[in-house]
Amino acid sequence: MLNRRSFLTSGLASAxxxxxxxxxxxxxxxxxxxxxxxxxxxxxxxxxxxTPNIDRIAAAGVRFDRAYCQxxxxxxxxxxxxxxxxxDTTKVYDLKTHFRENLPNVVTLPQLFQKNGYFAARxxxxxxxxxxxxxxxxxxxxxxxxxxxxxxxxxxxxxxxKLTNHTPKRGVGSSLSFYSSPARDEEHTDGKVAAEIIRxxxxxxxxxxxxxxxxxxxxxxxxxxxKYFDMVPMDRVKLIPFEEWEMKIAPKWAYFTVPGNxxxxxxxxxxxxxAYYATILFLDANVGRxxxxxxxxxxxxxxxxxxxxxHGYQLGEHGQWMKQTVFExxxxxxxxxxxxxxxxxxxxxxxxxxFLDLYPTAAALAGLKDIPGNLHGASLLxxxxxxxxxxxxxxxxxxxxxxxxxxxxxxxxxxxxxxDNGSEGEELYDYSADPREMKNLATDPASAPIKxxxxxxxxxxxxxxxxx
Numbered sequence: 001m002l003n004r005r006s007f008l009t010s011g012l013a014s015a016x017x018x019x020x021x022x023x024x025x026x027x028x029x030x031x032x033x034x035x036x037x038x039x040x041x042x043x044x045x046x047x048x049x050x051t052p053n054i055d056r057i058a059a060a061g062v063r064f065d066r067a068y069c070q071x072x073x074x075x076x077x078x079x080x081x082x083x084x085x086x087x088d089t090t091k092v093y094d095l096k097t098h099f100r101e102n103l104p105n106v107v108t109l110p111q112l113f114q115k116n117g118y119f120a121a122r123x124x125x126x127x128x129x130x131x132x133x134x135x136x137x138x139x140x141x142x143x144x145x146x147x148x149x150x151x152x153x154x155x156x157x158x159x160x161x162k163l164t165n166h167t168p169k170r171g172v173g174s175s176l177s178f179y180s181s182p183a184r185d186e187e188h189t190d191g192k193v194a195a196e197i198i199r200x201x202x203x204x205x206x207x208x209x210x211x212x213x214x215x216x217x218x219x220x221x222x223x224x225x226x227k228y229f230d231m232v233p234m235d236r237v238k239l240i241p242f243e244e245w246e247m248k249i250a251p252k253w254a255y256f257t258v259p260g261n262x263x264x265x266x267x268x269x270x271x272x273x274x275a276y277y278a279t280i281l282f283l284d285a286n287v288g289r290x291x292x293x294x295x296x297x298x299x300x301x302x303x304x305x306x307x308x309x310x311h312g313y314q315l316g317e318h319g320q321w322m323k324q325t326v327f328e329x330x331x332x333x334x335x336x337x338x339x340x341x342x343x344x345x346x347x348x349x350x351x352x353x354x355f356l357d358l359y360p361t362a363a364a365l366a367g368l369k370d371i372p373g374n375l376h377g378a379s380l381l382x383x384x385x386x387x388x389x390x391x392x393x394x395x396x397x398x399x400x401x402x403x404x405x406x407x408x409x410x411x412x413x414x415x416x417x418x419x420d421n422g423s424e425g426e427e428l429y430d431y432s433a434d435p436r437e438m439k440n441l442a443t444d445p446a447s448a449p450i451k452x453x454x455x456x457x458x459x460x461x462x463x464x465x466x467x468x
Contacts, residue, residue, distance in 0.1 A: 005186040026208035027366050028303040029113065030197075030294065031420050032287060033212065035074065035131055036323065037309035039334055040280055048236050049277050050141035053288030054162075054336070055219060057307050058347045061338025064351045066409055068395035071324040071331040072311040075128035075140060077355065080107045082127065082145070082361030083306075084375035086396070086465040093400045095185045096139055107372055109359050113210040116368045121148040121200055124193040124214030125393035132157060133173055135189055146212075150196050154189030156181065156223040163221050166268040171445040174322065176264070178222035178275030180229040188225065190215050194286040198293040205297055213290060215248070217283045218313075223276035224282035233279045237270050240316035249440050251425025253401045254417070259320020261466040272316055300339065304365055306358065307336040318437070321350055326398055326408035326417050327437055328429075341365045342384045352412050354395035355381060378466050396461055409458040413437060416442075416454035426451070 041051045044065075070080040071087050079092040083106050087093060091102040099106065110120040110254045122145070123176040125131065129139030136153030143149075146440075156179075165177035184192040197213045217224065247260055261269060287307075294300055314320040315328045323330045335353070338345075356377030364369045364379045381388045395410045404424055408417040415437075417427040426442040428451050433439075441447040 003137065023290045023341065023367050023429055025120070025259055025302060027212040028208055028299060029118075029362060030122060030290070030303050030305045030339075031126075031212045031362075031429050032290070033078075034124055034283060034306065034307075034309040035125055035214075035216050035333055036311070036313045037218055037280065038313035038315070038329060039282070039332070040315075041334060043336070043405045044334065047232070048232065048238075049280050050231075050343045051280065053284045053291055054307065056291055057305055057336045057338045059304070059338075060287050061336060061346075062344050062384055063348045064335040064337070064353055065348045065350055065361075066395075066410070066412060067308075067335035068331050068352070068354050068397050069311040069333050070355055070397060072399055073130075074310050077318060078127050081310075081355045082110070082142075083433040084109070084356060084372065086356060086376050087398060088462065088466045089376070094138075095130070097140075098440055100142065100258060100322075100441065103132045107361060108145045111212050112363055112368055112371065112418050114147065114176065115370060115374055116207045118210045119148075119204050120146050120210040120212075121150070122146050122212035122214055123150045123200070124152060124189070124212075125216055125328075125465060126212040126214045131173055131216055131381055132160065132221060132338060135216065142310055143225070148200075152189050152192035152196060155183045155187040156221075159223055163223075164271075165221075166264055166272060167262060168303050173219075174343075175220055175442070176262075176268070176272040176321065177220060178272065178278075180226040180275075180278075181223055182226055185225055185282070187225070188282070190217050190283065190286050190358075194289045201293055201297055201299065203288075205299065208253065215283055215286060218276055218279035220276075222272070222279045226273075227283040228278040228285075229275070230280055234270060234274055237274045237277070239269055240320050242316055244319070245249065246438070246457040249318070249438065250417075251419050253404050253406055253419045254427065255318070255323040255326060256320055256401075261316055261464050262321065268424075270317060272321075276313075294417065295334040303339050304362070305339045306336075308335065308355070308358070309333045318384055321373065324401075326397050326399055326406055326414070326415075328431075331395075331408065331410065336382060337361070337380070340438070344384060344387050345353060347387045347427070349383050350390040350412065351383055351387070351389075352393065352395050352410055353383070353391075354393075354397075394461075396458065396465075407462065411463070414450065414454060416451060416458060418455065419459070422455070429456070447463070 163177040361380040428441040
């Protein structure tokens with residue numbers, strides 16, 4: 001049995017969390033990661049995309065309505081999530097650097113579970129993979145994190161030559177391309193991820209486990225079985241409003257792609273959005289298969305479920321597609337925590353949280369020992385009991401554009417962003433009046449006091465998260 005203990009977090013409060021009672025029985029962890037998923041989910045109120053299985057997770061726990069990644073790019077984001085350390089500590093800003101080059105002895109989240117007697121395994125993409133190029137390989141994985149790891153490869157890899165590609169000058173992994181596949185669900189890579197996770201749950205029923213279910217969708221290319229395309233009528237897909245003048249709202253570094261919408265026609269944009277939605281429906285079906293198996297194995301009551309995406313995803317907001325901005329649609333990400341140890345059910349949390357919070361949360365909720373004392377996040381346990389509990393922890397997201405670093409601080413009401421410490425421009429948005437980020441208040445004299453307050457807070461957080 002695990003002992004009662006307290007743990008330290010070096011987040012904003014840098015204070016010891018209250019004592020908690022470790023569970024009498026070790027709690028399994030089902031860690032469901034998705035790639036490039038935004039809030040196009042019925043759990044978040046999307047009018048077109050119906051995701052009944054992901055909704056099941058939301059109904060059994062807490063839906064975080066203001067959850068933010070540390071870096072809107074796969075590898076930096078996932079690295080921060082699994083190490084509990086900000087990008088300026090891991091020094092991972094791209095898709096090539098492995099965090100152990102800079103932090104060879106860091107204890108990752110699944111490693112900590114192993115040290116506490118858990119079986120830890122992953123299937124598919126947990127750390128970074130080039131998607132779809134590295135499907136079927138280890139990618140940029142971290143072997144010490146797992147007892148076992150599996151790299152499925154499905155028929156979708158063979159179907160890539162059949163893609164309709166609206167951006168042929170871009171690599172397939174960053175293209176707006178799609179294919180409605182005649183193959184069955186279980187023949188696709190994500191179908192194989194679900195099947196392998198189910199097998200691992202069955203084979204390890206007698207011991208505590210941490211299983212990373214790394215789904216590859218809805219990342220492009222948007223390949224899914226044809227029935228999911230059929231479930232998204234084209235006449236229900238609506239374009240994101242955009243005018244070219246929007247490209248002048250923020251400093252030039254704020255934009256990932258120029259010109260707006262890559263010069264795509266309205267029809268091409270609608271087709272890309274429909275295909276993206278179809279892959280989300282396919283993802284939801286595979287999540288459902290895993291949840292059904294968890295129920296069949298009678299492990300629902302003993303398992304905590306985490307559902308997340310590595311970052312958000314833009315579908316034309318500000319003329320931008322995909323990620324790599326600190327605008328709200330790219331920085332904000334889905335996050336659901338449900339099951340064993342979560343007291344609140346079916347509730348949304350309005351508090352601002354960040355991915356750095358997942359490491360201390362998962363460790364505390366499982367009652368683990370020897371939690372690292374240098375983590376940058378704060379445990380979300382109070383919000384899992386009461387989603388509206390008092391909470392004063394803003395989220396910090398950053399992105400690198402050429403050699404210019406942009407940092408962004410998000411509170412429940414505001415976002416303040418600075419480029420090259422402000423020398424290359426600033427942004428300030430008030431979401432209570434401007435949810436689409438259409439009015440940059442950074443140069444508004446009336447907003448100077450709140451901008452100064454947010455800048456000071458951002459500087460303070462960054463100072464604590466940078467190595468000495």
